[in-house]
Amino acid sequence: MSIVEAPTATGNVLVVDDNARARQSIVDVLEMLGHRGSACSGGHEALQRMDAGEFDAVVTDLQMPGMDGLELVQQIRRRDAHIPIVMVTAHGSVSTAVEAMRFGAADYLEKPLNADRLEAVINRVLENAASGDRATVTAPDDDSEVAMIGDSRAMEIVRQRIAQVAPTDETVLIIGESGVGKELVARTIHQWSRRAGRALISLNCPVLSAHLMESELFGHTRGAFTSADSSRVGRFELAEQGTILLDEISEIDLSLQAKLLRVLQERCYERVGSSETVDADVRVLATTNRDLPGEVSAGRFRRDLYYRLAVVPIELPPLRQRRDDIPLLVNHFLQQTAVRLERPMCDVQPAALDLLVRHDWPGNVRELENIVTRSCVLATDGQVTANALSAWLHGEASEEASDSVEAPVGVKLDEMERRLISATLEHYDGHREKTAAALGISPRTLSNKLRSYGLAPRAKTFARAI
Template sequence: MPRILIVDDHARARESVARALESTGYRVHSCASAVEGLAHLKCHTCDVVITDLQMPGMDGLEFIQEIVRLAISTQVLMVTAHASVGTAVEAMRLGAFDYLEKPFDIDRLESAVASACSQGRIVTGEHRGETVGSSDRSMVGESLAMQSLRRQISQIGRTDETVLICGESGVGKELVARSLHMASSRAGKELVSLNCPVLSEQLTESELFGHRRGAFTGADADRVGRFELAQGSTLLLDEITEINLGLQAKLLRVLQERTFEPVGSSSSIQADVRVLASTNRDLRQEVARGRFREDLFYRLNVVPIEVPPLRNRREDIPHLAAHFVAQANARLGGPPRELETNAIELMVDYHWPGNVRELQNVVTRACVLADRESIAADTLRPWLEVSHETPQPPTEPVVPLDITLADLERQVILATLERHAGHRARTAAALGIGLRTLSGKLRTYGVAPRERALEDAA
C-alpha cells in the first residue's frame, strides 16, 4: 500500500487531502511543518510527499532541497496557491515530480499521486542526484544481455536521437530511460516524465503541452506542460500506447516540427526536448490493429532498445536479490537479513512473470516478515510455487486483461463493419446505435467513408 506524507501548516488542508487519499487506499501521515516532515522522512519510508509552498520557517522549495540533499528516496508534489511558471519550474528543477495549484479537484490530486507513485517505483532502486556512473551501477547484473544493454545505453545516450524502449512490465524500462538521460549532454537537468496510463485524454494533453486559463472547464490558471518543463532536457513518455489516436497526431506534429501550442493558445513554443518513449506492447501489432499511428511509430522508432525479461538472464538473479536485500536492510534497520543458498536457488528456478519488480517485492516482503536473520527457501516458496502449475486453457472466450473498454468497442465496431461489407447503415442497425454515432466513431478511427453510390447500390 503506497505511503503518503502531507506537509502543510493549515490543519484543514491536511485533513481534507488525507481523507481524500485514505478513501482510495493510501496510507497517509500528516505533518504541520517541513522540519517535522524531515524528521518523519528520516525514520519512515514514503512513496510520495505532498508539501505546501508557503509555510513558516522552512518553505516548500527549501524542503525539497533538504530531501534531495539527504538523498531521501521519494517523489514530491508541490501544492501552492501562489502558482507561477517560475515557481513551477524552480520546484521541478530542485527535484519535485509535479505541482498542484490550489484549489484543485480530487481527480487531479489522485491522478498526480498515482503518477508519482508509479514513477517512484524505479525497479532497480536508483535515487536522485546519482552520477552517470552510479546510475549505471544500479543496473545490476553481469549477464551477456545486461552487458549488451549497458553498451547500447553508453553508445545511444550521448546522442539526441529519439529512443523507443520496449520490454515487459517490470523489466526496468524507466531505469534505462534515466540511464540514457544521465549519459547525455542533458544530464545537468532533471529528467521529466509522464506516465500516460493514469490520465484521461484531456488531462494527458494538458500535461504534455500545458494549458491557458479558461481553455476548458476547471482551467482556472495557466499550467506548464511537460514539454515546456523539459526544455533543454529529456522527456520520457511512459507506456505511450495508452495515448489515443487524436493525441498521437498532435504528438507526431511536435516530433516533426519541434513546436507545440498549449491548450487554449495559438502561440507556438519551440521544443528543445529529447524524447524517450516506453511500451510493454508490440507496437507493430498495435499499428496493424489500428490502435497506433504508423507514422508516429516510425518517428519514435529511430533507435529501439529491447530490455530483456528476467527469465532470460537468470544468472543476474543472485546479484539482484543481494542488491534488494541490502536496500531493505538499510531501510528497515536492525540485524541485517541475508538469503540462504536454497532460497537463492529457488528464485533462480522461478520464471518471474513480474520481472525485476516482482523480485524486488518478494525480497522486500521476505525481509519485512523474516523472524530470523537468515531467509530460507521455505519463506519464499508460498509466493513462488505458482510457477510450477501448468496453465489450463480457458474453456470459453476470455477478454484480454490488458485491453481498454475503448479498444474493445473499436474492435467490435470494425469487425461488425467488415461483416456487413462496409455498409454503415446495416452496421449501425446491427450494433443498435445511430448512423451518426457510428460515423463519428469511424472518423475517430480514421476510417474513410465509402462513396455514396456504392452505399446506395448495396
C-alpha cells in the same frame, strides 16, 4: 461556494509557511475539504516533521527565511521521490514556481489563494499519486546500478547501447515486459546525458484520458475548457532543456499521436486553447510493454510516430532469459534490504537460490526484489530457505513454510500482504517511513494499503460552509 463535499481522495497534508495566519488559513480550508492538515513555520521544521511522521502531500510557500521553498522541494525529493508537493507563490513569481516543478513540485498556486483552486489542485495531485502518475522522476543513487546489474550477454548489449545513446539527443524507445526495469534504464540514460543537470519529467500514459493527456503534455490556457479556471504548464514545458519520459506510450490515443508526432518532427507545440507556438528543446524517451509493430499493423498506433520513436530502440530481456544474472540481483537486493532493516544481511541457502534461479519470474526484476525483501523481513534466524520461498513461488508450502509466513495454505494474497504489512509495522513500532523502506514501497503506497486494510484511520470528513 456554500457546502463543501468530501473529496474522493483524502490525505494528510503538511502546510509550510512562515506566516502563521496564512498557513492556518490553508489548514482550515484543507480540513473543510475533508483532508487532515498539519502546519509548520519553515523548511527545517518541515523536514523534521516528515522524518517523524507520514504525509500524503506538502503545500509550501516559496518565499521563506532560511530555507526557501525551492530548496525545501529539493530536500524533500531526496527523502521521498513520489510525495506530491504544491508550491504557493506570489503573483509575478510564477517562473520560480515552474522552476520548482522542474525539481519535483507537482503544481503551484498563486496568491491570493482561492479555495476552489486549492481544492482542485490538492485533489488532483493526490489522485495522480494514488494512480501511480508522477510529475517528476528523481533517481536514487542506486537506480542506475540496478539497471546495469548482470554478466549475461544480453545485459552487456544493453549496457553498450545505453553508453552509445546516452550522450546524444536522439529519441529512445525502451521495450520490455512489465518489471524488467525500463524506467531505470530511462533514468540512467538521462543521468549519463548532457541534460543530466535538468529535470527528467515523466508521464504515465495509461492513467489519463485523451483530453487530460493533451493538457498534461502541452499545458492549457485559462478558459480553454470548462474546468480550466487558470493556465497550466504542461510537461513538455517543465522538461525544457531536460528529458521527458512517456511511460507505456502505446496507450496514447490516436488523435493525440499526431500532435506528439509534430513535436518530434518540428520541435514545437501549442498549449490547449492557444494559437501561440512554443519551441521545445526536450529529449524524448518512451517505454512500451507492447509489440508496437503489431499495434501499427492493427491500426492502433501511427506508423510514422513509431519510426520517430524507435530511432534507437533498446530491448530489455525478461529475467527468465538471463537466469545467470539472478544470483547477482539477489545479492544486491539482500544488501539493500539489510540497510533498510538495519540488521545483518540475510543468507540465502543454496536450495533457495536454486529455486530463485529456476523460477520463471512473470513480474521480472520487480517481482524478484519483492520476494527477496519479503523473505528477509520474515526470516527470524537470518536464513532464507527453499521451504519459505515455495509458498510464494509455487503456491505450495510445507509446514515450515507456513510457519515462516504465519499463514496456512490457501490464504488469499491480499490477506498475506495485510499480515506482512502489519508485522513489519509492528517491528518498527509504527514508524511508517521505516516500514515502507523495509517493504520496498513508497510511504504513499503504504498509506493507501493501510487505509484499504483498515489498519489506519481515515481522514475526517467535514461538511460546513466556507
